[in-house]
Amino acid sequence: MELITKRVYGAEDILPADIHKWQFLEDIMRKQAQCYGFREIRTPVFEHTELFNRSVGDTTDIVQKEMYTFTTKGGDSLSLKPEGTAGAARAMLEHGLYNDGYPIKAYYLTACYRYEKKNYGRQREFHQFGMEIYGAASAYADAEVMCAAHSIFDRLGVQYVSLEINSIGCPKCRPQYTEARKDYFGQHEEELCDTCRSRLGRNPMRILDCKSPVCSKIAANAPKVLDFLCEDCHQHFEEVKSCLTAAHIRYKVNPAIVRGLDYYTRTVFEFVTPEIGTICGGGRYDGLIEELGGQPTPSLGFGMGMERLLLLLEKQKIEIPAPPVCDLFVIGLGENAKQKAFSIIEGVRNASLIAEGDIVGRTLKAQMKYANKIHARYCIVIGDSEIETNEAVLKNMETKEEKKVPLDDGFFNAFFTAYVESNQSQLLEQLNFMK
Ligand code: ATP
Ligand code: MG
Numbered sequence: 001m002e003l004i005t006k007r008v009y010g011a012e013d014i015l016p017a018d019i020h021k022w023q024f025l026e027d028i029m030r031k032q033a034q035c036y037g038f039r040e041i042r043t044p045v046f047e048h049t050e051l052f053n054r055s056v057g058d059t060t061d062i063v064q065k066e067m068y069t070f071t072t073k074g075g076d077s078l079s080l081k082p083e084g085t086a087g088a089a090r091a092m093l094e095h096g097l098y099n100d101g102y103p104i105k106a107y108y109l110t111a112c113y114r115y116e117k118k119n120y121g122r123q124r125e126f127h128q129f130g131m132e133i134y135g136a137a138s139a140y141a142d143a144e145v146m147c148a149a150h151s152i153f154d155r156l157g158v159q160y161v162s163l164e165i166n167s168i169g170c171p172k173c174r175p176q177y178t179e180a181r182k183d184y185f186g187q188h189e190e191e192l193c194d195t196c197r198s199r200l201g202r203n204p205m206r207i208l209d210c211k212s213p214v215c216s217k218i219a220a221n222a223p224k225v226l227d228f229l230c231e232d233c234h235q236h237f238e239e240v241k242s243c244l245t246a247a248h249i250r251y252k253v254n255p256a257i258v259r260g261l262d263y264y265t266r267t268v269f270e271f272v273t274p275e276i277g278t279i280c281g282g283g284r285y286d287g288l289i290e291e292l293g294g295q296p297t298p299s300l301g302f303g304m305g306m307e308r309l310l311l312l313l314e315k316q317k318i319e320i321p322a323p324p325v326c327d328l329f330v331i332g333l334g335e336n337a338k339q340k341a342f343s344i345i346e347g348v349r350n351a352s353l354i355a356e357g358d359i360v361g362r363t364l365k366a367q368m369k370y371a372n373k374i375h376a377r378y379c380i381v382i383g384d385s386e387i388e389t390n391e392a393v394l395k396n397m398e399t400k401e402e403k404k405v406p407l408d409d410g411f412f413n414a415f416f417t418a419y420v421e422s423n424q425s426q427l428l429e430q431l432n433f434m435k
Helices: 019-035 048-055 063-068 084-093 137-157 176-188 194-202 205-207 214-221 231-246 308-317 336-349 364-373 384-390 408-420 424-434
Strands: 046-048 069-072 077-080 104-113 125-133 162-169 251-253 266-272 277-282 299-305 329-331 356-357 378-382 390-398 402-406
Touching: 019 104, 019 125, 019 137, 019 308, 046 048, 048 063, 048 077, 048 084, 063 424, 084 104, 084 125, 084 299, 084 384, 125 137, 125 308, 137 162, 137 231, 137 266, 137 277, 137 299, 162 231, 176 194, 176 205, 194 205, 205 384, 231 266, 266 299, 266 424, 277 308, 299 308, 299 390, 308 378, 329 336, 336 356, 336 378, 336 384, 336 408, 378 384, 378 408, 384 390, 390 408, 408 424
Parallel strands: 162 251, 329 356, 329 378
Antiparallel strands: 046 077, 069 077, 104 125, 125 299, 162 266, 266 277, 277 299, 378 390, 390 402
8 A cells, every 4th residue: 555645753653452551541640630639721732933932942953953833824933832831831821820819720631742853752843741730839839849740750660760869959040050950051151062062152051951862971960950049949949859759759869950941940849760761850940930921830740751651661661551342243134124123223312321333334144243342242133033022132242152132122121231230340340449
């Protein structure tokens, strides 16, 4: 088959056979977000480029190298969202959500776009789950978002995910630190890559995030921001640590974490695994809302990579519950029987169970084979004689047990009774889970 085109490099299709894995993750994320008092926010996939220049920062790799930017027919510069925070923050401000009081707690599940080299756990279109809090300065808020992310890993049963935290200070303590950095990197100016050399004057902290081996090696010995924190930032960091301890969350202070976006202040953190590296990154961005034209609003959040989380589940052989199978397959032979079958199928579906019948014109044998292939739990065959006697045989495909059932309205009663009896333990399990 000669296709006229294939999917874009770095973008992946998520096919029906895999969707249950995504939905399983998303369900857990939504549930945990709800437990922590967050509601979903959905913002457009594109924004005015200016938004990302200002929030993510025009000295970052994301804005300098990775953004999908285009000019519309009307002459506007738009960009596909490379992350979820900027759009959420813009929407919060634009709709004046702060008028209802703080904190505002929102989560998102969104596709993100970055022009990066495709690699293990790295795509050009990828998906993030993220949580955002606006209007909370307390260290409990920092601990809350970290606990929320942690609770998702916990629910999924993933192991060896370690939380690494750092503080990168605030505008008050950063100038001294920036000077020390400039001095240090200035001594190594000749060795830095071109991008980092241009960052030296404007944003030397970004050099810490450079992936080039030479820059990373130089960065490893650079002055540590933790040694330059002002009293308030130091105090805040100490409080964050004690809140995490109170919640029994283990963490490690890693002075090398700076994050790849400009908007961070004070707390930054990553959840790291030996198999995949970083799967979740976040922190505080107390200056972001002001940068976007709002009032000073202490804010924070994180982004978690869905693809990387799925890779991790696969690596750790964590079982994802299989999607529900067909409860009843109804075979109708002959025009009258087909109509009867169709009305039974619809009735079962109306009771929120899964029912299917033939829609491609298969023979009886092929339909039986198909019912087996989709692991249908029950099957009935309706032919002329069943229509005549108004009775058919309901077959439990697993136990092979057979039971006569009426084909009038009594069918549903008979089917649901059989269904509940044979699924008692599973139904009870579902009830327990719902509790
Ligand atoms: P990295 O250092 O791996 O490039 P990052 O610091 O650029 O990550 P963030 O912007 O903090 O990543 O995004 C949060 C999470 O989103 C990452 O921890 C990762 O799980 C995921 N992520 C980021 N970029 C990609 C990508 N290109 N493909 C798949 N997932 C990604
Ligand atoms: Mg990156």
